Amino acid sequence: MSSTATSAPTNLPTIERIRSAAVDLMFERGFHGTSMREVAARVGIQMSSLYHHYPSKQSLLVDIMESTMNDLIGLAKRVMDAETDPKSQLGEAIRMHVSYHAQRRKENFITDSEIRSLDEDARAKIVSLRDSYSAMFRKSLVAGQKAGTFRSADPSVVLAALFGTISSLPTWYKPGGRLSLDAIADEIVNMFFIGIDV
Amino acid sequence: MSSTATSAPTNLPTIERIRSAAVDLMFERGFHGTSMREVAARVGIQMSSLYHHYPSKQSLLVDIMESTMNDLIGLAKRVMDAETDPKSQLGEAIRMHVSYHAQRRKENFITDSEIRSLDEDARAKIVSLRDSYSAMFRKSLVAGQKAGTFRSADPSVVLAALFGTISSLPTWYKPGGRLSLDAIADEIVNMFFIGIDV
DNA sequence: GTCTATATCTCGATAGAC
DNA sequence: GTCTATCGAGATATAGAC
Structure with missing residues (x-):
C-alpha cells in the first residue's frame, strides 16, 4: 500500500x-x-x-549533464558529416540543436544552467565537452565566412546569440503547442541566417 | 581584530x-x-x-528583481518614446537592453533566471512586469511587420530569440574584454535585423 | 543597529538489519 | 535492493541584551 x-x-x-x-x-x-x-x-x-x-547528489547531476552533452556531440557529428558546404552544415546542426532541446527540454535546461553547481573536476569535464561541441559550430561558421557565404561578424558573438537563443527554448517550448517544432526550427534558422528585415 | x-x-x-x-x-x-x-x-x-x-531571504531576491525590472521598463519607455519608426524603436531598445545587461550583469542574470525561486505573490508581480516589458518590444515588432519593414515571422519566436540571446550576455560578457560594449551591441543588432548571410 | 545565543527545521549521507 | 533509524552539519529565522 x-x-x-x-x-x-x-x-x-x-x-x-x-x-x-x-x-x-x-x-x-x-x-x-x-x-x-x-x-x-x-x-x-x-x-x-x-x-x-x-553515490551522491552531485553524481546524479553529473550523469544528467554528461549524457546530454555526449548525445549532442554525437548528433552534431552525424549531422555535419552528412553535409559538405558550411551553410548546410550550420543549418542542419541548428535544426538538430533545436530539436534535441525541444525533445529533451529538461535535461538540456539543466545542462545549460547548472554548470556552476558542479564540483571542480566534473565542471572541467563538462566545460571541455561543451567547448568541443561549440567548436564544431564555430568551424562551419568560420569556413562559411572564408568562403564568402557569411558576412564577417565576430564568431564568438554570433555563437553566443545562437546558443543563447536555443538554450532559452526549454523554458517556453511546450509540446503540442501553437507552433510545430518544425515551424519553430524554421523560424530560428531564419533568424540566424537572414534576421527580421525584409 | x-x-x-x-x-x-x-x-x-x-x-x-x-x-x-x-x-x-x-x-x-x-x-x-x-x-x-x-x-x-x-x-x-x-x-x-x-x-x-x-525581513527574509526572499525579500532580498524580490528587491533585486523588482528594481531591475522597473529600471528596464523606465529605460525602454524613454528610449522608445524618443523614436518614431518601429525599426529605430526596436534597434534602440535592443541597444539599451544589451547595455543594461552588460552594466548590471549580475542583477540582470538573477532577474532572468530566478523567477522560479520567487514565492507565489512575488512571482505574479515580477512576471507581470516582465510581460509589460516584453509587450513594448512586441508592439514595435508588429508595427514594423504591418508597415512592411519586417518580414512576417512569428513574433513570439522572434522575441524569444532576442531575449534569449541577450539574457545569456551576463554569463560571457566581461567589462574591458576583447570587444567593446558598443561593438557587441552592434553585432547583436545586426544579428537581429540581417542575420549572418551576406 | 549590531551583538550573542538559540530555536526549529531540513539537508546530504551512513549504519546495519533484512 | 530496500528498509528503519540516525548522525552531524548547516539552513532560516527569532529573542533579547546592549
Whole structure:
C-alpha cells in the first residue's frame, strides 16, 4: 500500500526512475533547490535507497549533464558529416540543436544552467565537452565566412546569440503547442541566417 | 581584530552593502545555493543583523528583481518614446537592453533566471512586469511587420530569440574584454535585423 | 543597529538489519 | 535492493541584551 507521492513511471528500472525524477525536480527548482528526500518521494522509495544507485547528489547531476552533452556531440557529428558546404552544415546542426532541446527540454535546461553547481573536476569535464561541441559550430561558421557565404561578424558573438537563443527554448517550448517544432526550427534558422528585415 | 571575509565596499549604507553582497553571491551560486550566513560574512556583520534590514531571504531576491525590472521598463519607455519608426524603436531598445545587461550583469542574470525561486505573490508581480516589458518590444515588432519593414515571422519566436540571446550576455560578457560594449551591441543588432548571410 | 545565543527545521549521507 | 533509524552539519529565522 502506502501510495504517497509517486508519479514516475513504475515499470522502468529503479535507476532510470530516479534519474527521471531528478530531472523533473532539478528542471523545476534547480540543483540546490532539489532535495534527495523529494527525489526519493517521487520515485516512491526511501531516501537511503537512492544511495544504492547513485553515490551522491552531485553524481546524479553529473550523469544528467554528461549524457546530454555526449548525445549532442554525437548528433552534431552525424549531422555535419552528412553535409559538405558550411551553410548546410550550420543549418542542419541548428535544426538538430533545436530539436534535441525541444525533445529533451529538461535535461538540456539543466545542462545549460547548472554548470556552476558542479564540483571542480566534473565542471572541467563538462566545460571541455561543451567547448568541443561549440567548436564544431564555430568551424562551419568560420569556413562559411572564408568562403564568402557569411558576412564577417565576430564568431564568438554570433555563437553566443545562437546558443543563447536555443538554450532559452526549454523554458517556453511546450509540446503540442501553437507552433510545430518544425515551424519553430524554421523560424530560428531564419533568424540566424537572414534576421527580421525584409 | 576579527577581519574575516569582508570584501564589499565599506563606506556605503549597510543595506546597500547587503544587497551588493547578495547580488554577487546569487549570481555565482544561485538563490538556493546562497546562504544568509555567507551574505553576512561578506558584509562583515552577523547573520542576525541582516534581518534588521531585510525581513527574509526572499525579500532580498524580490528587491533585486523588482528594481531591475522597473529600471528596464523606465529605460525602454524613454528610449522608445524618443523614436518614431518601429525599426529605430526596436534597434534602440535592443541597444539599451544589451547595455543594461552588460552594466548590471549580475542583477540582470538573477532577474532572468530566478523567477522560479520567487514565492507565489512575488512571482505574479515580477512576471507581470516582465510581460509589460516584453509587450513594448512586441508592439514595435508588429508595427514594423504591418508597415512592411519586417518580414512576417512569428513574433513570439522572434522575441524569444532576442531575449534569449541577450539574457545569456551576463554569463560571457566581461567589462574591458576583447570587444567593446558598443561593438557587441552592434553585432547583436545586426544579428537581429540581417542575420549572418551576406 | 549590531551583538550573542538559540530555536526549529531540513539537508546530504551512513549504519546495519533484512 | 530496500528498509528503519540516525548522525552531524548547516539552513532560516527569532529573542533579547546592549
